[in-house]
Amino acid sequence: MIAVIGIVGGLLALALASGPQSAAEVGTAARVALLGAALLAGLAAAAALRVRPLSRSGVLLAVLAGICFGLLAVGARIVRDFAVPALLADPAAWAMAAAVRSACCSARRRCSGPVW
Numbered sequence: 001m002i003a004v005i006g007i008v009g010g011l012l013a014l015a016l017a018s019g020p021q022s023a024a025e026v027g028t029a030a031r032v033a034l035l036g037a038a039l040l041a042g043l044a045a046a047a048a049l050r051v052r053p054l055s056r057s058g059v060l061l062a063v064l065a066g067i068c069f070g071l072l073a074v075g076a077r078i079v080r081d082f083a084v085p086a087l088l089a090d091p092a093a094w095a096m097a098a099a100v101r102s103a104c105c106s107a108r109r110r111c112s113g114p115v116w
Helices: 002-017 028-049 054-078 084-089 091-108
Strands: none
Touching (some): 028 091, 054 091
8 A cells, every 4th residue: 555655646746746848859760669669568568478377477567567658658758749640640659559558468467459
Protein backbone atom coordinates (compact mmCIF):
# COMPACT_ATOMS: atom_id res chain seq x y z
CA MET A 1 0.00 0.00 0.00
CA ILE A 2 2.88 2.34 0.75
CA ALA A 3 4.25 1.80 -2.77
CA VAL A 4 0.90 2.69 -4.35
CA ILE A 5 0.65 5.85 -2.26
CA GLY A 6 4.21 6.74 -3.28
CA ILE A 7 3.48 6.24 -6.97
CA VAL A 8 0.26 8.24 -6.82
CA GLY A 9 2.05 11.01 -4.91
CA GLY A 10 4.86 11.09 -7.47
CA LEU A 11 2.44 11.27 -10.38
CA LEU A 12 0.50 14.02 -8.64
CA ALA A 13 3.72 16.02 -8.09
CA LEU A 14 4.66 15.49 -11.75
CA ALA A 15 1.24 16.69 -12.93
CA LEU A 16 1.42 19.79 -10.73
CA ALA A 17 4.93 20.63 -11.96
CA SER A 18 4.19 20.27 -15.66
CA GLY A 19 3.34 23.17 -17.90
CA PRO A 20 2.40 23.83 -21.49
CA GLN A 21 5.06 22.99 -24.05
CA SER A 22 5.25 22.76 -27.78
CA ALA A 23 6.23 19.54 -29.53
CA ALA A 24 9.94 18.79 -29.76
CA GLU A 25 11.22 19.10 -33.31
CA VAL A 26 12.70 15.81 -34.46
CA GLY A 27 13.08 14.36 -37.92
CA THR A 28 11.25 11.51 -39.53
CA ALA A 29 14.16 9.16 -38.82
CA ALA A 30 13.72 9.67 -35.06
CA ARG A 31 9.99 9.05 -35.34
CA VAL A 32 10.53 5.84 -37.29
CA ALA A 33 13.22 4.76 -34.79
CA LEU A 34 10.72 5.30 -31.97
CA LEU A 35 8.22 3.13 -33.82
CA GLY A 36 10.88 0.46 -34.32
CA ALA A 37 11.74 0.52 -30.62
CA ALA A 38 8.07 0.11 -29.69
CA LEU A 39 7.70 -2.82 -32.07
CA LEU A 40 10.86 -4.45 -30.67
CA ALA A 41 9.48 -4.03 -27.15
CA GLY A 42 6.29 -5.72 -28.33
CA LEU A 43 8.24 -8.65 -29.75
CA ALA A 44 10.21 -8.91 -26.51
CA ALA A 45 6.96 -8.91 -24.53
CA ALA A 46 5.57 -11.66 -26.75
CA ALA A 47 8.71 -13.72 -26.17
CA ALA A 48 8.63 -13.10 -22.40
CA LEU A 49 4.99 -14.19 -22.25
CA ARG A 50 6.06 -17.59 -23.57
CA VAL A 51 8.43 -18.21 -20.64
CA ARG A 52 6.98 -20.85 -18.33
CA PRO A 53 6.22 -20.57 -15.49
CA LEU A 54 5.12 -16.96 -15.75
CA SER A 55 6.65 -16.21 -12.36
CA ARG A 56 10.09 -16.47 -14.02
CA SER A 57 9.24 -13.75 -16.53
CA GLY A 58 7.82 -11.23 -14.03
CA VAL A 59 10.86 -8.98 -13.77
CA LEU A 60 11.39 -8.95 -17.53
CA LEU A 61 7.75 -8.09 -18.14
CA ALA A 62 7.91 -5.30 -15.55
CA VAL A 63 11.00 -3.84 -17.23
CA LEU A 64 9.31 -4.05 -20.64
CA ALA A 65 6.20 -2.32 -19.29
CA GLY A 66 8.41 0.48 -17.96
CA ILE A 67 10.24 0.81 -21.27
CA CYS A 68 6.91 1.01 -23.08
CA PHE A 69 5.74 3.70 -20.67
CA GLY A 70 8.88 5.68 -21.51
CA LEU A 71 8.31 5.21 -25.25
CA LEU A 72 4.76 6.45 -24.80
CA ALA A 73 6.04 9.56 -23.00
CA VAL A 74 8.60 10.30 -25.72
CA GLY A 75 5.97 9.79 -28.41
CA ALA A 76 3.58 12.18 -26.67
CA ARG A 77 6.36 14.76 -26.49
CA ILE A 78 7.16 14.68 -30.22
CA VAL A 79 3.67 14.38 -31.76
CA ARG A 80 3.10 17.64 -33.64
CA ASP A 81 -0.65 17.68 -34.09
CA PHE A 82 -3.48 15.74 -32.48
CA ALA A 83 -5.91 15.98 -35.40
CA VAL A 84 -6.90 12.52 -36.64
CA PRO A 85 -5.36 12.82 -40.15
CA ALA A 86 -2.06 14.05 -38.68
CA LEU A 87 -2.01 11.26 -36.11
CA LEU A 88 -2.61 8.60 -38.75
CA ALA A 89 0.35 9.89 -40.76
CA ASP A 90 2.77 10.28 -37.82
CA PRO A 91 5.02 7.29 -36.95
CA ALA A 92 5.33 8.66 -33.39
CA ALA A 93 1.58 8.25 -32.88
CA TRP A 94 1.78 4.66 -34.13
CA ALA A 95 4.71 4.12 -31.75
CA MET A 96 2.55 5.37 -28.90
CA ALA A 97 -0.19 2.89 -29.81
CA ALA A 98 2.30 0.01 -30.06
CA ALA A 99 3.89 0.98 -26.74
CA VAL A 100 0.52 1.04 -24.97
CA ARG A 101 -0.40 -2.34 -26.42
CA SER A 102 2.92 -3.87 -25.42
CA ALA A 103 2.82 -2.35 -21.93
CA CYS A 104 -0.69 -3.68 -21.35
CA CYS A 105 0.34 -7.16 -22.44
CA SER A 106 3.38 -7.00 -20.15
CA ALA A 107 1.42 -5.71 -17.18
CA ARG A 108 -1.46 -8.18 -17.53
CA ARG A 109 0.90 -11.08 -18.35
CA ARG A 110 -1.36 -12.06 -21.23
CA CYS A 111 -2.65 -10.67 -24.50
CA SER A 112 -6.03 -11.18 -26.03
CA GLY A 113 -4.46 -11.03 -29.48
CA PRO A 114 -1.12 -10.56 -31.20
CA VAL A 115 1.25 -8.04 -29.62
CA TRP A 116 2.09 -6.63 -33.08
